[in-house]
Amino acid sequence: MVYLTRKEHFNAAHQLYNPSWSEEKNIEVFGKCANKNFHGHNYNLFVTVKGKPNPDTGFIMNVKTLSNLIQQEVCELLDHKNLNMDVPELKGTFASTENLAIFIWNKLNPLITECSLHCIELWETENIYTKYYGETD
Amino acid sequence: MVYLTRKEHFNAAHQLYNPSWSEEKNIEVFGKCANKNFHGHNYNLFVTVKGKPNPDTGFIMNVKTLSNLIQQEVCELLDHKNLNMDVPELKGTFASTENLAIFIWNKLNPLITECSLHCIELWETENIYTKYYGETD
Amino acid sequence: MVYLTRKEHFNAAHQLYNPSWSEEKNIEVFGKCANKNFHGHNYNLFVTVKGKPNPDTGFIMNVKTLSNLIQQEVCELLDHKNLNMDVPELKGTFASTENLAIFIWNKLNPLITECSLHCIELWETENIYTKYYGETD
Amino acid sequence: MVYLTRKEHFNAAHQLYNPSWSEEKNIEVFGKCANKNFHGHNYNLFVTVKGKPNPDTGFIMNVKTLSNLIQQEVCELLDHKNLNMDVPELKGTFASTENLAIFIWNKLNPLITECSLHCIELWETENIYTKYYGETD
Amino acid sequence: MVYLTRKEHFNAAHQLYNPSWSEEKNIEVFGKCANKNFHGHNYNLFVTVKGKPNPDTGFIMNVKTLSNLIQQEVCELLDHKNLNMDVPELKGTFASTENLAIFIWNKLNPLITECSLHCIELWETENIYTKYYGETD
Amino acid sequence: MVYLTRKEHFNAAHQLYNPSWSEEKNIEVFGKCANKNFHGHNYNLFVTVKGKPNPDTGFIMNVKTLSNLIQQEVCELLDHKNLNMDVPELKGTFASTENLAIFIWNKLNPLITECSLHCIELWETENIYTKYYGETD
Numbered sequence: 001m002v003y004l005t006r007k008e009h010f011n012a013a014h015q016l017y018n019p020s021w022s023e024e025k026n027i028e029v030f031g032k033c034a035n036k037n038f039h040g041h042n043y044n045l046f047v048t049v050k051g052k053p054n055p056d057t058g059f060i061m062n063v064k065t066l067s068n069l070i071q072q073e074v075c076e077l078l079d080h081k082n083l084n085m086d087v088p089e090l091k092g093t094f095a096s097t098e099n100l101a102i103f104i105w106n107k108l109n110p111l112i113t114e115c116s117l118h119c120i121e122l123w124e125t126e127n128i129y130t131k132y133y134g135e136t137d
Numbered sequence: 138m139v140y141l142t143r144k145e146h147f148n149a150a151h152q153l154y155n156p157s158w159s160e161e162k163n164i165e166v167f168g169k170c171a172n173k174n175f176h177g178h179n180y181n182l183f184v185t186v187k188g189k190p191n192p193d194t195g196f197i198m199n200v201k202t203l204s205n206l207i208q209q210e211v212c213e214l215l216d217h218k219n220l221n222m223d224v225p226e227l228k229g230t231f232a233s234t235e236n237l238a239i240f241i242w243n244k245l246n247p248l249i250t251e252c253s254l255h256c257i258e259l260w261e262t263e264n265i266y267t268k269y270y271g272e273t274d
Numbered sequence: 275m276v277y278l279t280r281k282e283h284f285n286a287a288h289q290l291y292n293p294s295w296s297e298e299k300n301i302e303v304f305g306k307c308a309n310k311n312f313h314g315h316n317y318n319l320f321v322t323v324k325g326k327p328n329p330d331t332g333f334i335m336n337v338k339t340l341s342n343l344i345q346q347e348v349c350e351l352l353d354h355k356n357l358n359m360d361v362p363e364l365k366g367t368f369a370s371t372e373n374l375a376i377f378i379w380n381k382l383n384p385l386i387t388e389c390s391l392h393c394i395e396l397w398e399t400e401n402i403y404t405k406y407y408g409e410t411d
Numbered sequence: 412m413v414y415l416t417r418k419e420h421f422n423a424a425h426q427l428y429n430p431s432w433s434e435e436k437n438i439e440v441f442g443k444c445a446n447k448n449f450h451g452h453n454y455n456l457f458v459t460v461k462g463k464p465n466p467d468t469g470f471i472m473n474v475k476t477l478s479n480l481i482q483q484e485v486c487e488l489l490d491h492k493n494l495n496m497d498v499p500e501l502k503g504t505f506a507s508t509e510n511l512a513i514f515i516w517n518k519l520n521p522l523i524t525e526c527s528l529h530c531i532e533l534w535e536t537e538n539i540y541t542k543y544y545g546e547t548d
Numbered sequence: 549m550v551y552l553t554r555k556e557h558f559n560a561a562h563q564l565y566n567p568s569w570s571e572e573k574n575i576e577v578f579g580k581c582a583n584k585n586f587h588g589h590n591y592n593l594f595v596t597v598k599g600k601p602n603p604d605t606g607f608i609m610n611v612k613t614l615s616n617l618i619q620q621e622v623c624e625l626l627d628h629k630n631l632n633m634d635v636p637e638l639k640g641t642f643a644s645t646e647n648l649a650i651f652i653w654n655k656l657n658p659l660i661t662e663c664s665l666h667c668i669e670l671w672e673t674e675n676i677y678t679k680y681y682g683e684t685d
Numbered sequence: 686m687v688y689l690t691r692k693e694h695f696n697a698a699h700q701l702y703n704p705s706w707s708e709e710k711n712i713e714v715f716g717k718c719a720n721k722n723f724h725g726h727n728y729n730l731f732v733t734v735k736g737k738p739n740p741d742t743g744f745i746m747n748v749k750t751l752s753n754l755i756q757q758e759v760c761e762l763l764d765h766k767n768l769n770m771d772v773p774e775l776k777g778t779f780a781s782t783e784n785l786a787i788f789i790w791n792k793l794n795p796l797i798t799e800c801s802l803h804c805i806e807l808w809e810t811e812n813i814y815t816k817y818y819g820e821t822d
Contacts, residue, residue, distance in 0.1 A: 404414060
């Protein structure tokens with residue numbers, strides 16, 4: 001088993017705000033992230049797949065195919081978007097890095113068929129990232 | 138003359154949109170940056186000052202003082218903010234990286250008195266940055 | 275299960291020296307790291323916790339809380355310190371990156387209660403790091 | 412168990428080309444990587460070993476020994492080389508990042524005796540890397 | 549005057565070899581870089597332009613236009629190529645980082661008309677780069 | 686004129702302390718950097734030379750020669766050392782990043798004869814660096 005990782009990125013606005021809480025509680029819990037006019041990040045996304053190298057190519061998956069898939073299915077949806085307003089599938093969830101990693105896993109997992117999706121690693125800043133390995137982890 | 142640089146960062150939302158233009162022209166010129174619901178970035182800011190080392194300290198400026206100054210005067214104003222909506226002094230200007238670098242220069246320049254402000258370097262993404270050296274450049 | 279990582283840093287002096295050995299053997303084994311007047315590093319520390327996102331926040335742990343905890347319990351103790359002389363709990367152990375990772379795990383593990391500590395990753399230079407996952411690994 | 416990682420690098424030329432395929436099929440599958448005159452990369456290599464810290468040193472393995480081993484056994488063989496033409500042991504295999512990671516594992520694994528080889532992580536560009544943990548993974 | 553920089557990259561093979569010298573002298577001067585079968589690098593290219601922000605956009609140049617220009621005029625020509633064999637305009641020159649920076653300046657300079665080309669910065673590895681500011685520097 | 690830069694690094698301990706001041710004033714000015722038992726850093730050093738490419742090599746200076754020179758004249762002297770105690774030439778000066786950059790310039794400048802030394806850039810941490818261009822700047 002070999003693991004292959006491809007990095008892509010997207011830039012997006014978001015806020016963290018629980019509408020069932022008071023303004024005070026939102027600021028207490030989410031701090032500056034609760035700003036109603038949004039703030040934003042450059043997200044760096046590392047997608048890892050695993051499998052055995054194909055004897056005809058030496059690849060477990062063509063990394064160009066993987067890159068195109070991430071761009072079409074994830075970056076097209078999230079890049080230069082407002083994660084709270086522009087992405088219907090994220091409505092009603094918190095746009096936390098944790099939830100975004102799960103969301104990206106669920107978008108990509110059904111589409112990776114020649115090998116297996118192993119991990120979604122999502123960097124929100126240079127100092128914060130999350131990893132998700134799917135439900136069976 | 139020695140040059141001393143300090144890195145700080147802030148995360149913000151913005152859009153690029155010319156209200157005197159049609160929607161079509163905005164999309165043609167600004168592309169995805171014209172999204173009305175905003176997108177965002179992790180900005181990395183490098184502030185450079187120049188001067189002669191003080192014989193009592195070996196410093197041209199105490200880097201902790203410089204760091205505090207940048208945080209109080211710039212990051213406090215821009216971090217986790219919407220650059221188009223939350224910063225009164227930026228109203229009516231385009232929140233381009235070029236204009237932000239000039240804005241930051243103008244905020245810091247009057248406050249650096251023991252040596253001279255030399256350069257504002259502002260990274261919008263890992264692939265794009267601007268530099269501004271003041272008007273006398 | 276989702277994994278959340280926070281990066282912090284500290285700068286410290288240390289030496290690697292076994293007092294039960296001769297000077298020659300220390301230099302043979304530890305090389306330049308045995309310098310009796312110490313040398314130092316900028317340590318980068320990545321702390322990973324794991325758990326399920328809280329439905330009220332989307333967080334497995336508030337990353338600001340995690341950051342404060344690391345700063346108070348680890349950086350306060352180690353930053354701008356001499357690891358051989360200034361840290362009573364490290365007396366009598368080698369200040370190797372391996373031992374520092376275990377030490378940091380033992381400081382943080384009892385204090386992370388709303389989710390689980392998963393990994394301590396400690397970079398001594400850009401080219402060397404250690405990871406520790408606790409004793410049950 | 413503690414994990415220790417050392418980074419080394421090498422620069423090499425290669426091509427990806429399946430001689431049993433037509434020129435057209437090679438370009439369709441490998442794209443620009445099929446260029447018959449070769450292209451090249453700066454490879455970054457992270458080698459991870461695992462074990463228990465030695466009570467006499469605090470090390471699971473002397474990182475200088477590990478660095479020398481990687482340089483002598485791997486970098487000496489691959490640095491400033493053409494991976495398709497200059498490395499007899501790679502003849503007849505595809506010089507994919509996947510296969511290179513396996514090759515490097517097989518070179519180093521028999522030589523690491525005081526602790527265990529855990530992982531080979533090989534970056535081909537800033538955006539692509541593979542990991543290999545040996546056959547028992 | 550504001551300076552705007554855009555990063556692009558390309559991967560290429562090359563060798564450094566002076567055909568008017570003996571094999572011995574080539575190895576003495578160029579070392580491993582003289583390998584006749586080539587080696588290669590991931591080149592990182594930073595292109596800086598300078599000018600005044602346009603009052604209609606806040607841009608000194610649209611960074612998307614600059615990116616497309618670099619990709620079409622430079623990366624298309626050099627990416628996944630053998631710099632000694634595949635680039636007619638480089639025939640008869642040494643493919644040193646110094647000469648490549650001058651070559652890229654000469655390709656881009658006539659095409660940047662709405663503002664001025666200021667600098668070509670070309671990284672051959674993480675440890676080596678050159679800068680060229682044109683002849684009038 | 687082309688500029689060529691080479692990165693090297695060294696790890697060292699230091700303190701910032703003015704012996705003509707009281708303990709209180711030292712802590713007020715230098716903060717944690719005044720720790721009498723020292724702290725330390727991984728220093729990254731970028732040395733830039735300038736000149737015209739040699740028509741026989743395409744080099745303004747052989748970067749291997751430049752690297753060896755920096756290692757022998759600077760790193761040999763500073764790496765794994767205590768900058769306050771182990772370096773006779775630094776006795777009586779503050780081991781600030783500003784002064785270190787000047788010190789390194791003065792060590793290297795007389796030895797670079799085939800082209801000109803242009804700049805010493807010294808990173809003390811990921812967030813702080815100084816630059817020195819010599820007295821004629």
